[in-house]
Structures are given as structure tokens and as C-alpha cells.
Amino acid sequence: xxxxxxxxxxxPPHIRGHKGAASPLVCLTSSSAPLTxxxxxxxxxxxxxxxxxxxxxxxxxxxxxxxxTMIRHxxxxxxxxxxxxxxxxxxxxxxxxxxxxxFRNCARVLAExxxxxxxxxxxxxxxxxxxxxxxxxxxxxAHIGLMPQHFNANGGYxxxxxxxxxxxxxxxxxRAVAEAGAFAVVIEGVVEPLARKVTSSVEIPTIGIGASRAxxxxxxVAEDMxxxxxxxxxxxxxxxxxxxxxxxxxVRRYAEDVRTRAFPGDEHVYADTKKDQK
Numbered sequence: 001x002x003x004x005x006x007x008x009x010x011x012p013p014h015i016r017g018h019k020g021a022a023s024p025l026v027c028l029t030s031s032s033a034p035l036t037x038x039x040x041x042x043x044x045x046x047x048x049x050x051x052x053x054x055x056x057x058x059x060x061x062x063x064x065x066x067x068x069t070m071i072r073h074x075x076x077x078x079x080x081x082x083x084x085x086x087x088x089x090x091x092x093x094x095x096x097x098x099x100x101x102x103f104r105n106c107a108r109v110l111a112e113x114x115x116x117x118x119x120x121x122x123x124x125x126x127x128x129x130x131x132x133x134x135x136x137x138x139x140x141x142a143h144i145g146l147m148p149q150h151f152n153a154n155g156g157y158x159x160x161x162x163x164x165x166x167x168x169x170x171x172x173x174x175r176a177v178a179e180a181g182a183f184a185v186v187i188e189g190v191v192e193p194l195a196r197k198v199t200s201s202v203e204i205p206t207i208g209i210g211a212s213r214a215x216x217x218x219x220x221v222a223e224d225m226x227x228x229x230x231x232x233x234x235x236x237x238x239x240x241x242x243x244x245x246x247x248x249x250x251v252r253r254y255a256e257d258v259r260t261r262a263f264p265g266d267e268h269v270y271a272d273t274k275k276d277q278k
Contacts, residue, residue, distance in 0.1 A: 010044050010085040012117050012139035016183040018044070018216060019205045025184075025217025027207055028225065031056060031073045036080040039222060043084040045207075047119065047141075047219065048074040050089040051148070055223045061151045065091045067105060071112050078114035087141050088113060090120040092149045099132035106138045119186065121147040123173020127180040134181035142177035145170055146189025146210070157234075159210075161194035171198055178202040186219065187211040189236075210236035 018025055029049040030036045039046060052073055053065035067090075074088045088109050095102035095118075106118045117139035120126065130140045145160045161167045170190060177185050184205040187195050195211035208215030220237060223229045227242040257263035 009081065009083060009116070012085060012141075012183040015045060015085055016204060019203060021216065024215065025205060025207060027217050027219035028222045029219070030077050030222055033076045033080040035222060036077045040081045040084050044217070045087060045219070046077060046081060046084040047087045048077050048089060048115070049221065050091050051221050055221060055229060062148050063092045063151065067091055067094055067109070071109060074109065074113035074115050085117065086113075086115040087117045087119050088115045090118050095120045095126070095129060096122075099129045102129045103133055103136060103138065106133055110138065117141055117183070119143055121149050123170070124176040127176040130177055130180035130182050140182045141207075142182035142185040143188065144173040144177065144185060145187045145195075148188075157189065159189050159191065161190040167191075167194045167197075170194060171201060174198045174202050174206075178204045184217075187215060189234075210234060 015025065025044045026042060027045040027047065028039050028043050029051060030039050030046045031048055031052040036046065048070065050062040050065045050070065052069075053059040053062045057064075057069075059065070070088060070091055074086070078086045090102075090106065090109070094105045102120075109115065109118060118133075119141040120129075121143040122129075123142070123144045126142070130142065133140050146157060147154075148157065151157065161170055171194070174185055174187070182204060184207055185202065186207045186209060187198055188208075189210040190198075192212045195206070195208055196214040199206040199212065199214050199216060205216035207217040207219050209219050221229070224233055224237045225240050227239045227244050228247075230244075233239075254263065
């Protein structure tokens, strides 16, 4: 290289180095340029989640999201962020066939979007793929516990980790993805004592969503947190705003102004300046 590139954005090694830090990682999802510009200054990590299928496209699950959709939204997010580490959710079926097929899909995502890492669901069964990818320069954020892409197999969204056998399996999943080279792991929808135990048992950061305050970071779907999605919401969602109410009120006032011809006003239209010059 003829010169060194000054990268100010948070990168996967920075996330990996946050294990055990006093201040947890701040993570949210994002799927558009306008939203990214608002979230980016406050977040360590922004995930372009396949939850966009439900939030933006009205799907009942995430299973219908394809690779092209994820690439399109991820490009918008990555080009608008200046600070946060950008991670792309790999859609259902894009990484499960073989490690080689996963590499082709993940390499395409990083090359075409400008994101820094990928995320996909799975524990022990995906460890070989994680090792294959990380050995070839593709950083991986793992995802265990409740896995939305397993909606059909699990019969819905169910809290995980009840009972010793289930808890032991999730703990083994966490250790497997850490040993395979994941730089961090999302723990979703598991009972609190288990999430706490997983966090203390692995050497990579844990990012909780419906897990434990003991996790090394927390993540929510931004639209849920901002009050833009209709309920009911999962127990772990905390609404920090009610933007659906704010938007609804703004549209109501706009409609009223249009119908009464209060909008547009004189200040919103263009005068014929050339006529005045004659």
C-alpha cells in the first residue's frame, strides 16, 4: 500500500477487545440511511438485521428475506455510518449449505456493501463454517439461543434455556462459536441466569437481547425501541419514544392543512420573478 488508511470506524477487533469492559457495548439495528445517521454517533455496533423483513416489508417472519435485499439495505447503512461497526445479518439458507458456499455469499456481502462483518445464527453446527470464514478474513458475529430463522423448526418464538439439557446445549454452543473464532456472540431470548453464565464462560463479548444485564453489550431492533412498530412486543423491548404517535399526529395536521388549503402557503410556492423584471 502506498499509504496508510486512517480508519475511525469501530472495527470487529475493537468489539472483541471490549470483553469485560465496565461500559457495555451499545448496539441497535438499522436498515436505512436516514436512521443510520441518527443512530451512528451513539452506537458501537449497528446490525443490518434480517428483522427488516418484518419491520419494513410486513413479513410474518424473517425467512423471506433474500441476499439481494440484505445487500441493498446494508450498502445504504454502511455508506451513511461514520463511527459504528457495521454488521450484516446473513439471510436464511445463505450460510448453511457448506463453508465454501457461505464464504462466497459473505465475501460478496462485504465487497458490495462496505460493511465490516457478517452475522448468522447457529452454534456448534456452524462452528466449522465460522472457522473457515475467519481464517479467510471474514469477521463473524455469532448468534445463539432463540434463533428467529428456526421459527418453523421450533414452532414459534420461545424462550430458551429452560431445563439443564437445553441450558447445557446453549452453553456448548457459546463455547463452540468462541473457539471457532467469532469476535462476539448475540444471545437472544434465554433465561437470565444462563445468559449470565454464558457471559462469564466465554472469552468473547456477549451481546444480549432478552438475555441479561450482565452481558457485555445490548441490542434492540431500533424501530421497536423508537415506538415505530405495532405491538404486542417481546418482554425485553423497552420503548424510549412513541414515534408512531408523533408521525401520526404530523400526518393528521398535514392532511387538515391540505384539505383546508392552509398548505401550501405563500412561503412554500415560487413567485414569477421574471415577470417582475419586465
